[in-house]
Amino acid sequence: MRAARMTEALPNELLNELPNELERNMSVGATVWLTGLPSAGKTTIARALEARLGAEGRPVEVLDGDEIREFLSAGLGFSREDRHTNVQRIGFVAQLLASHGVTVLVPVIAPYADSREAVRKRHQASGTGYVEVHVATPVDVCSTRDVKGLYAKRAAGEISGLTGVDDPYEAPADPDLRIPAHEQNVEESAAALYALLTERGLL
Numbered sequence: 001m002r003a004a005r006m007t008e009a010l011p012n013e014l015l016n017e018l019p020n021e022l023e024r025n026m027s028v029g030a031t032v033w034l035t036g037l038p039s040a041g042k043t044t045i046a047r048a049l050e051a052r053l054g055a056e057g058r059p060v061e062v063l064d065g066d067e068i069r070e071f072l073s074a075g076l077g078f079s080r081e082d083r084h085t086n087v088q089r090i091g092f093v094a095q096l097l098a099s100h101g102v103t104v105l106v107p108v109i110a111p112y113a114d115s116r117e118a119v120r121k122r123h124q125a126s127g128t129g130y131v132e133v134h135v136a137t138p139v140d141v142c143s144t145r146d147v148k149g150l151y152a153k154r155a156a157g158e159i160s161g162l163t164g165v166d167d168p169y170e171a172p173a174d175p176d177l178r179i180p181a182h183e184q185n186v187e188e189s190a191a192a193l194y195a196l197l198t199e200r201g202l203l
């Protein structure tokens, strides 16, 4: 009786959508951190996986590095300290979302191993799934792709402190997955990530 009264209150368009909503896949929730050099392919691979998970009706979010720096980390620069702060803020938000069943894709350089380890520990402490993915495109390929023109600016002496050129990048020693994004296409990389999440029971 009670359920009948509740549905009477819903407009027909919403009522018709209800079965679709109920059929949507649920996910366990996890953070997938894609670390790698500028122009390695982190964002492109994250967006491809987002499209696949979204098409399956799973809750998914990409925490885009540029958007985070505009809204959550406005004012931070690229010193070691600022990058660490940026990464911890992103790790905090990612863990919150992931703990509510969202697959959170984070295509952010995170050049320092201790910053990444702190994010992993935050997830472990709360029992939230976490996988570290090294998008391992070599710097010479990245500098040819040069999506934002940063390598060219560094070569012209217009900027300094570019990760992988004249600023450190501590490659993960033992990532959950290493993606050679110079040797396989975007769909293959997204599929490898999807397979890892499935294997770990995180979807």
Ligand SMILES: Nc1ncnc2c1ncn2[C@@H]1O[C@H](COP(=O)(O)OS(=O)(=O)O)[C@@H](OP(=O)(O)O)[C@H]1O
Binding pocket: 037, 038, 039, 042, 043, 065, 066, 069, 078, 082, 083, 084, 086, 087, 107, 108, 109, 110, 111, 148, 150, 160, 161, 162, 163, 167
């Ligand atoms: N000096 C320097 N070094 C590295 N990257 C630079 C720099 N200046 C600007 N950018 C652009 O900012 C993006 C890196 O910042 P992020 O917030 O994603 O990462 S981090 O704070 O370094 O972990 C990064 O984005 P991606 O290219 O998508 O990786 C760069 O485009």
Ligand SMILES: Nc1ncnc2c1ncn2[C@@H]1O[C@H](COP(=O)(O)OP(=O)(O)O)[C@@H](O)[C@H]1O
Binding pocket: 036, 037, 038, 039, 040, 041, 042, 043, 044, 045, 107, 145, 147, 181, 182, 183, 184, 185, 186, 189
């Ligand atoms: N196999 C590949 N995997 C990922 N990106 C690739 C690949 N081949 C070419 N690209 C291109 O390289 C660029 C990578 O840029 P982006 O994903 O923004 O890198 P990042 O987020 O690591 O800075 C994109 O223009 C993308 O289309």
